[in-house]
Amino acid sequence: MKLDAKAIRYLTSEDFKVLAAVEAGSRNHEVVPTPLISQLSGLRGGSGVNRAISNLAKTNLIAKVKNAKYDGYRLAYGGLDYLALNAHQKQKVVYSVGNQVGVGKESDIIVVAHSSGAQRILKIHRLGRISFRTVKTNRDYLRHRHTGSWMYMSRLAAMKEFAFMKALRENGFSVPEPIAQNRHTIVMSLIDAFPLRQISRVPEPAALYSELMDMILELARFGLIHGDFNEFNILIKEEQDPSAKGKAPATEEEEDENLRLVPVLIDFPQMVSVDHANAEMYFDRDVECIKRYFKRKFHFVSDIPGPSFADARKKLLKNPGKRLDVEVEASGFSRKMARELEAYMKDVGATGDGEGRDDEDEDDEEEEESGSEEEEADDTPENKDSGDIDDSTKRLEELRVSESSAQ
Numbered sequence: 324m325k326l327d328a329k330a331i332r333y334l335t336s337e338d339f340k341v342l343a344a345v346e347a348g349s350r351n352h353e354v355v356p357t358p359l360i361s362q363l364s365g366l367r368g369g370s371g372v373n374r375a376i377s378n379l380a381k382t383n384l385i386a387k388v389k390n391a392k393y394d395g396y397r398l399a400y401g402g403l404d405y406l407a408l409n410a411h412q413k414q415k416v417v418y419s420v421g422n423q424v425g426v427g428k429e430s431d432i433i434v435v436a437h438s439s440g441a442q443r444i445l446k447i448h449r450l451g452r453i454s455f456r457t458v459k460t461n462r463d464y465l466r467h468r469h470t471g472s473w474m475y476m477s478r479l480a481a482m483k484e485f486a487f488m489k490a491l492r493e494n495g496f497s498v499p500e501p502i503a504q505n506r507h508t509i510v511m512s513l514i515d516a517f518p519l520r521q522i523s524r525v526p527e528p529a530a531l532y533s534e535l536m537d538m539i540l541e542l543a544r545f546g547l548i549h550g551d552f553n554e555f556n557i558l559i560k561e562e563q564d565p566s567a568k569g570k571a572p573a574t575e576e577e578e579d580e581n582l583r584l585v586p587v588l589i590d591f592p593q594m595v596s597v598d599h600a601n602a603e604m605y606f607d608r609d610v611e612c613i614k615r616y617f618k619r620k621f622h623f624v625s626d627i628p629g630p631s632f633a634d635a636r637k638k639l640l641k642n643p644g645k646r647l648d649v650e651v652e653a654s655g656f657s658r659k660m661a662r663e664l665e666a667y668m669k670d671v672g673a674t675g676d677g678e679g680r681d682d683e684d685e686d687d688e689e690e691e692e693s694g695s696e697e698e699e700a701d702d703t704p705e706n707k708d709s710g711d712i713d714d715s716t717k718r719l720e721e722l723r724v725s726e727s728s729a730q
């Protein structure tokens with residue numbers, strides 16, 4: 324990745340104040356009137372404000388909106404990205420922005436670097452970027468919170484993901500290290516691994532399978548269901564067995580023996596409590612997802628039935644872990660926020676049912692058996708859904724932060 328210390332675009336401090344003013348104004352105005360921008364920016368003299376507005380609109384950080392009653396501006400994705408990145412940079416969490424490694428339906432995943440050179444992952448939530456328009460008209464919560472709901476909902480998703488990742492990490496789960504959250508973004512440690520989806524051969528499918536089932540049960544013991552526990556959201560780290568250190572493997576089998584596969588779980592905005600009304604459905608779906616995938620990909624079917632939600636409940640009662648669902652609620656991600664986010668995610672199809680994924684070969688064992696190399700190659704993170712990159716994403720690539728950028 325590139326370590327770009329030079330900012331390719333600078334905002335003057337006036338531009339920055341005006342951008343922050345548009346953000347502040349959009350908390351209670353869908354379209355922020357120009358006089359309010361001027362007032363909130365704290366700048367004296369209209370010409371400076373107007374110049375800044377025109378700079379920001381030219382670079383698509385804000386957008387002009389002609390309202391029935393008045394003209395004004397709203398914050399664009401690019402503007403929110405800029406503000407979040409700027410905050411991460413000020414807090415010395417991010418030094419520079421590198422390559423985009425993933426484009427999901429609901430997020431952009433970008434490699435960033437700390438000033439030490441250590442690579443990290445910036446996840447930018449873009450909830451509803453695909454079907455926002457169809458949602459906008461028919462939902463109450465949007466009418467009440469009309470002020471750029473994508474902004475609010477994406478921030479909720481980032482807050483929720485960060486809170487869960489932190490609670491899981493602190494309780495010994497194999498998840499990335501959460502580093503920071505700002506607005507609709509989180510920064511976490513980079514896991515040097517591929518998603519299970521891209522792993523073509525597993526030396527011992529039975530061992531990995533039971534490790535994953537144990538993970539589902541262990542989550543339940545701590546009061547949680549992942550809700551999107553699938554081959555895209557499980558990264559597989561390959562670790563050398565320490566006892567085999569220094570010995571070069573002579574055969575593929577020997578190489579397998581020296582390798583330990585460590586699953587790392589990611590992607591938490593859809594997590595639910597075991598007390599959720601549909602908990603059993605989510606739990607069963609997570610279990611089924613792994614069963615189906617192991618059968619299709621590795622031709623592995625376990626002799627042991629389940630686990631069922633009843634098994635998980637039993638375990639929870641007999642040997643309860645800390646209730647992380649309760650802990651997260653207490654940490655500031657309230658039940659009300661959870662409900663709002665859930666309703667919105669359902670509307671935009673972001674509830675972890677895998678819809679819209681490039682996964683048409685779901686039940687087609689023939690195709691998997693032939694092990695099409697091409698299909699695997701097409702599924703690299705770089706290529707995944709790359710047709711979906713929208714303007715905000717492209718713009719972000721051009722946005723490098725540096726010590727010398729605005730404030």
Ligand SMILES: Nc1ncnc2c1ncn2[C@@H]1O[C@H](COP(=O)(O)OP(=O)(O)OP(=O)(O)O)[C@@H](O)[C@H]1O
Pocket residue numbers: 424425426427428429430431432444446499511512513514515516518555556589590591704
């Ligand atoms: N911490 C990380 N380290 C390395 N790679 C990561 C990390 N987080 C995410 N990724 C990569 O980005 C991809 C998407 O991340 P994630 O599942 O969190 O986002 P998403 O919104 O669910 O996207 P999608 O809709 O594609 O599932 C992952 O499959 C993985 O390849």
Ligand SMILES: [Mg+2]
Pocket residue numbers: 427555556590
């Ligand atoms: Mg995912």
